[in-house]
Amino acid sequence: MSKRILVTGGAGFIGSHLCQRLISEGNEVLCVDNFFTGSRRNIVSLLADPKFELLRHDVTYPLSVEVDQIYNLACPASPVHYQFDPVQTTKTSVMGAINMLGLAKRLKAPILQASTSEVYGDPQIHPQVEGYWGNVNPIGPRSCYDEGKRCAETLFFDYYRQHDVQIKVMRIFNTYGPKMHPNDGRVVSNFIVQALRRQDITIYGDGRQTRSFCYVDDLVDGMVKLMNTDQSVTGPINVGNPNEFTIRQLAELVVELANSGSKVVFTDLPVDDPKQRQPNIQMARAVLGWQPTVELREGLIKTIGFFEELLSQGKAAHQATP
Template sequence: MKRILVSGGAGFIGSHLCMRLIDEGHYVICLDNLFTGSMRNISSLIESERFEFVNHDVTLPYHTEVDEIYNLACPASPIHYQYDAIKTIKTSVLGAMNMLGLALRQNAKILQASTSEIYGDPIIHPQPESYWGNVNPIGFRSCYDEGKRCAETLFMDYYRQNHVRIKIIRIFNTYGPRMLPDDGRVVSNLIVQALQNNDITIYGTGGQTRSFQYIDDLIEGMIRMMNTGDDFIGPVNIGNPHEFSILELAEKVIKLTHSQSNIVFKPLPHDDPKQRKPDITLAMEKLNWKPTVELDEGLVHMIDFFKNNL
């Protein structure tokens, strides 16, 4: 049994990770300030003797004894990370420093949940880990994009300078149960609008593409990455390489929900990427990992979740 800390553990991804780690027999400390996380997400774990919830902001130091750390703390949807841009970049940068400091003191292995947003609006397609990205450093999304890029820098410098055992993954668009219905991300937006028979909002022409990964596939990739030897640190892309246009996604959602919604088009937000698709060659080679849940199957699970929780 390992003693594992998950920062951002009450969030969408974090809560699924906590459950998986508990199921594997570990003791889990869930660290979260509940800005976008929710006690409801971890309600089934509260009574477990191997689970501990700590209401704490990662911009402040935290001390405990741990074997492993998953650093997930940071709002991930544009609505939430733009709400307080300065707080967002502090969470990414100071949070990374505090978690790395804890890992250094405890000689713990630490995984950084980075993001495909570090590639910005890519001019290479699909995106391999060797691509440095095309990011606007002064835009509306920069607090998140550049915060995550700086966090990767910190992880690499703690590795090179202090020999901290690090892992870096870059998470591509992920969806599934426990996403917030009002978080502004495309899959949850479209499903909620369709279930309520409201107009379905498409930004731009709908021709921009994304690759959508179901939450269970992501969690499997994260754990496999954490369990690799110290010689492989990443970064490694974790995402589904099957590419869909936003318009295709909207049409799938309407069909699966039997919605009467109409599609309406609105202007594209600032710095919205035109394409996003992971090259997962490295994940397949190093982690023996690839996604197994196709979009139609995952959407059915998520639609059922929102039907019961809206």
């Protein structure tokens, strides 16, 4: 049965893929975005679809609409963007959660929070399981995002306990794919853009720190599966790819797939940058019947193709970084 679905942050990287997926399943989608990091280009293919509606709005202000489900993705997610205005980043996570939870409460609609693996901080256990409380610096330069997302999770569970709101909390691990912002400072987009421009590949630290990279289509599949679980399933649930790679391995693979002559150079590691990041996805497998299917090489080939087209059009160079 077709639903009317609200996606906040719907013009962003993950949000635009989610909007496309929901419309392809016959739903009506209300995409809400303030375009701080989202881009109209990400949703241009949807604008003519009668099942798609776009509303420019900042979730730190209340929103009154009528929908059947709410996906709350609104928040800058890369250090370059969330550290630009850290106070606003925290407000987006916290006030945005309060406003969307209030809407869900009024509508009696299920609401999914796009949380993050950053709630684990620089983890002292590996891989990370949902029961781990994390190792987060509450006063560092990344805290606006890490603690904002942790507070949002607190609000979700308090609304669940106090007001019986139907919540779903999903902890997203490193995700990549087409429609990534070329200047977001994330490792995959950084490496690809540098490789395609035949620039040096910049690695922070010694390159031995690890990450696990999930292709965006897999991530969105897990998100939709979680939203449509029984009301008793609240999460938090890790969604990500458990295959672990060092940053140096990623750099070398990108150089190979981009047919680039770029060389790898090293610079200082940012403050509070986690040394390891790998999800334990046993809960996602058991509860959602979900696991990633796209291997890193396959996903990188698709992502490199997107950036090749972007660079050939000259758009990446003009993509403003806030």
